[in-house]
Amino acid sequence: MxxxxxxxxxxxxxxxxxxxxxxxxxxxxxxxxxxxxxxxxxxxxxxxxxxxxxxxxxxxxxxxxxxxxxxxxxxVFGLDHRLRERVVAGLLARPAAEAPLPALREAILAAVPAVVASDTEFARRRALLHTEPELLDRPLRNNRRMEEAVTAALAHRTGAAPGDLYPHLVAATGLAAMRAALRGWEPRGGAEGLTAALEQAFALLAAGLPVPSAGPARVPAP
Amino acid sequence: MxxxxxxxxxxxxxxxxxxxxxxxxxxxxxxxxxxxxxxxxxxxxxxxxxxxxxxxxxxxxxxxxxxxxxxxxxxVFGLDHRLRERVVAGLLARPAAEAPLPALREAILAAVPAVVASDTEFARRRALLHTEPELLDRPLRNNRRMEEAVTAALAHRTGAAPGDLYPHLVAATGLAAMRAALRGWEPRGGAEGLTAALEQAFALLAAGLPVPSAGPARVPAP
Structure with a gap:
């Protein structure tokens, strides 16, 4: 076809x-x-x-x-290297004047829902990691490699010195936000559901992680 | 003695x-x-x-x-489980009315510099992870466990439903900020140097990750 x-x-x-x-x-x-x-x-x-x-x-x-x-x-777990390549390429293609966090947000929104929502094995792989936690080493290593690649791309964009806190901070926290959104995502929600979760996570991150206005179900009394 | x-x-x-x-x-x-x-x-x-x-x-x-x-x-790498216990205990002991990110910041500042700066093998272990990257699986698994424990503690504090984005987002990004500060830290800087790096990382996170005012060395022209 x-x-x-x-x-x-x-x-x-x-x-x-x-x-x-x-x-x-x-x-x-x-x-x-x-x-x-x-x-x-x-x-x-x-x-x-x-x-x-x-x-x-x-x-x-x-x-x-x-x-x-x-x-x-x-x-089983090699999907991530394509995600990594797409996010890094997207990041390097963003306008040079754009600040690091919005640039990373756009690169992730452009790559992740398309790749992940069309991944028909996503739910099966997630279930596998629950039943065989020792398989986690592989995705954890993939995450680490992605963090290194995104840190390098952000350092390149900002002209930071090697070892500077800022590019690594943006990469590590932005990718942590991505993973938090992915973790709560229901594959039946499709690409739109994932886009919405990613947008919510990055909006909270950009706002300094305030308690969401909808609020948690219950706040214990002091 | x-x-x-x-x-x-x-x-x-x-x-x-x-x-x-x-x-x-x-x-x-x-x-x-x-x-x-x-x-x-x-x-x-x-x-x-x-x-x-x-x-x-x-x-x-x-x-x-x-x-x-x-x-x-x-x-070699078992130090982390003590860090995890201390951060989680610290988090649960913070005032209930405190917002999640400041509570996590205080729990980390109270535990991490004391434990890590007195860890005489820190530099040796860091060097080991460079020369034998396959050893990384262990600390990566420790990081994951810490993220789960901190997510659970934050969910408990906020009364969030299981699977809610917010507690996981704060745990994942806050611990990512902690690791970014640790990564750039020079052990010779002692606990004070680590405290300063952690404070800087959490201040940037709470402010929504703006480009630091000192600014990177060079910003490429648009």
Whole structure:
């Protein structure tokens, strides 16, 4: 189906390979491997899934698998490196006069709902992290790498010296706001629900985190 | 030396055991194990250090080791669980009418400089994480646990419903600010230097992360 791939769970990957038949085929294989890997992890538990099992589902060789992913965990959790690339590219493309926090907010709003809401395995992966918390190391490492990449991009934008507090503070707190919004997001809410949660989180951050006006359900008496 | 232990690298641990001889001896053993573990990791690399090696340095049995730590990595990176307990206890002890961000700021300022600045292995551990990045999983998991504990404490304070954005947002961004300050901190600056960095980070967070008035060294032209 021409043009469909860009709307599925690998948006942006069509960009590299153009619209050729071969690029579309690679995109499809990658998506199938990701889905098979995530499904098998959910069904059997990570320890009982091998690269060979994943390959058998899709009908490719393990050798080919390693053209797409570094490891079985990478097939399940590798989505983040594309998010990282998009957020960093978006950040570097924002007007140079824009302040760091609004620039990061715009880069995240432009990239995250599109990538995440079209990720059909999101809910399954979230459930996996609940049942197998030791799998968390991988996404936590991805978060760390994203924080480093965004810090570097912000330092570049602001001309900060290496080790300056400010770019790291904006990157770390802005990405923490992104993760807080993602954590509460219900995948059935789609991209719009995620955009709204991200906007709310960044509005609170930009305002200095006041208690939201709707207020919590109950404030204990002093 | 009576009273000295409270000023060394395990502040707070004296609290549990009172001031008895036995409690002080346990505290000393724990500190010696931590130091030996961190030093051996730095000298040989984590993969080439066993629990037995660490025990041999201190003259205790591996069986006794496991009364103090869950694993060799825990001996090196286990500092955080005490930080977590202190920050959460501090947070729950703040006046109920205080808003979440100032309450978290005060809990962090009361706990972190005291614990971290008296941690004689801080610089060594930081260097270790540079030379052996795979060791990062442990502190990243500690960060995650701290975020969960602080979110729960803030949700309790504000009476938020489970899954509410606000308590998680304050916990995640406040702890991100703490880590950003820690990351730029020079251990030779002592507790005062860390307090100043934390105050600066929380002031910027409370103000909505404006570009600091001193300003970055260079702002690229639009």
């Amino acid at each position: 021409p043009g469909q791939s860009a709307h599925e769970d690998e948006p942006g990957e069509g960009d590299e390979g153009g619209n050729g038949l071969r690029a579309r085929k690679k995109l499809r294989t990658r998506r199938e491997l990701r889905r098979a890997a995530t499904r098998l992890y959910a069904e059997r538990g990570a320890a009982h899934v091998t690269v060979q099992d994943i390959c058998a589902e899709v009908g490719i060789s393990p050798r080919t698998f390693f053209n797409y992913f570094e490891s079985k965990d990478d097939a | 009576p009273g000295q232990s409270a000023h060394e690298d395990e502040p707070g641990e004296g609290d549990e055991g009172g001031n008895g001889l036995r409690a002080r001896k346990k505290l000393r053993t724990r500190r010696e194990l931590r130091r030996a573990a961190t030093r051996l990791y730095a000298e040989r690399g984590a993969a080439h250090v066993t629990v037995q090696d660490i025990c041999a340095e201190v003259g205790i049995s591996p069986r006794t080791f496991f009364n103090y730590f869950e694993s060799k990595d825990d001996a």
